[in-house]
Amino acid sequence: MSIQDKFSKLGTDNAPGQEVRQQSSDLNTLLRGETLPGVPVDFSHGDVDAFTPTPGAFEIFADGVRRGGQQAYTEYRGASRIREELAGKLAAFTGAPVDAANGMILTPGTQGALFLAVASTVTRGDKVAIVQPDYFANRKLVEFFEGEIVPVRLDYMKSDAAAGLDLDQLEDAFRQGAKVFVFSNPNNPAGVVYSEAEIRRIADLANIYGATVIADQLYSRLRYTDVAYAHLRATGINPANVITIMGPSKTESLSGYRLGVAFGAPKLIERMEKLQAIVSLRAAGYNQAVLQTWFSEPGNWMDERIRLHQAIRDDLLKVLRAADGVEARAPQAGSYLFPRLPELAVAPPDFVRILRLQAGVIVTPGTEFGPHSANSVRLNFSQDHAAAVNAVERLVELVGRYRA
């Protein structure tokens, strides 16, 4: 593949946060009616001014700066002191041991971990099973490393009892030779959590076919009332074949510090560290200190954060479900809503741009997450509650205005 082709596939024009680089001059002929007033809401990512970073994060960063050279320069895989402290917490959370010395790497955000994990397992021509829909970087990473994507469908609207992964298709993918399976749990964008039966079957299939699984569990702490969560790494999968990725960027609103962690198979972690050495050296040294706040939040801070998100979720679902032709499954975890919109008179990408222009509402187009999601949009509802409700009301109004 030529380098031109490689990069032309790597589009970011519709990626969250990149809207400022779009032109909108050609939309005028499509517009219907007036602009809707209201507080602009950027649903492409969470609002860390509405849900602020973990208390004490800045102070512990400041301590890191005071610590000087030993905090600025760490092993490429991150400071051993911080890894050791974190390993115990992650083992407790996921229900399986974590090897701080050899089975863990700190990265610049979970994006950094995902990049290193895919780069360490996928090379030209390798078949990789990817869920549709799922986080757009999964697909882009496999394409960048010239792997071949074998899609596995997630029918997240089918039943509330499971995420809806087509397990037969997953087995087919392994049978066809897929050596790696990458998925996010809870699913990004749909917010659905894989059932224990699904996770057990994924583990069994990975064991049978000797496949490596990269489990992106970025949102696995923000779980709503009565949602059970099965950690793949604690479900009988061969520990040499699984990498789990987490980080404090979302629920904990620490994205501005760019921190993530990957843990699992030492052989793969070693590759990831070798690569990190030439990609970015390490997660910023002072920032690593902030990981000490993780899983050590004060009192019932996390419970309260979950409660507030659940309340926003419920209110947004009411607005969406009251709208003619809009379908939405309730997310079980995380802060993404992925409603399916009815047929519109304008193309989905144009509707997304119109939303921004006429309603001050930024969403991420469904096409970013898979080829069958053109009629859906993703909303990160970690926002000011009232502003989010009003913004979704405007979205619904424009859906009505632009219906086919």
Added chain:
Amino acid sequence: MSIQDKFSKLGTDNAPGQEVRQQSSDLNTLLRGETLPGVPVDFSHGDVDAFTPTPGAFEIFADGVRRGGQQAYTEYRGASRIREELAGKLAAFTGAPVDAANGMILTPGTQGALFLAVASTVTRGDKVAIVQPDYFANRKLVEFFEGEIVPVRLDYMKSDAAAGLDLDQLEDAFRQGAKVFVFSNPNNPAGVVYSEAEIRRIADLANIYGATVIADQLYSRLRYTDVAYAHLRATGINPANVITIMGPSKTESLSGYRLGVAFGAPKLIERMEKLQAIVSLRAAGYNQAVLQTWFSEPGNWMDERIRLHQAIRDDLLKVLRAADGVEARAPQAGSYLFPRLPELAVAPPDFVRILRLQAGVIVTPGTEFGPHSANSVRLNFSQDHAAAVNAVERLVELVGRYRA
């Protein structure tokens, strides 16, 4: 190339900062004499406790945190406000315009910039001209992307009037089809600065052969008395074919914030941003704020910093040159010394480990920088002055003890 081969080439055991992961149990049979007392010095990187970060860096970071969401989430290429401010400063420093909107990207460290630049220009089978010796990541990055290295010799001991690049070999490399040339100026590890004639010839050759040049100018601010410096980007090279990389990690001691910048050809910067979106999203948002201190240091802070480094350089050179069989060219910029040691009775990698064990002195082995540098070691002399002098005295004593 299999993924095993790809990663087995990516060794980091001898990389700076990774010494803690080495075993030393097998050295005992080689040891001669007693351990030398003295303050341990880690010359593998600068000591940010001896030369502390730019005044005000932490406070401006704190302002960034207070700014909240708009500082945490920026475009992948970095906050436009910060890019705009920086573009003027970099244009003034390098003597050619910088396009803040389309010709610049902020990255996690200069390592991040170098990774993205190589990834955006080199793909499988591409020939890439690489200087020997030069920064080890240049070689590793080309190997990772399965490019083919065409070495170009730097005879840095030849003359004080030039860095010593073999320009005929460079032209040969281009003639053989090298499409990219990567080099650091000042050279890492040798600390030599390319003469204006060398830079002009590099520009001419790049123009004639249509090659892209990635110029790593990380240390270009720390220049000693009466050293002239020619910026490649201001020397007639086709602006569509050059990327310049800088950052405040070294001279300014801001490595703990992981900040770098690449500027130049918009087409390449665009690729770099697309890739950054799946590698690490962005340089940590809050950290980006710290770039506001760059090129805006108080009063004569930078002059004083240069003066102090020059004094250390001169004292270390005296110790090294007084030692029998040790050769060292005076670095013209940056804080690296790259002395050539005489033949020893132990293999060079063992000597490096012995130095650590018996003298408390950590250096980076010359083999990291090229195949012809096995007898050299690199010292980053941005250290406490007295401790550095004593450490180099211990190094010299062990050279004597282990001579062949």
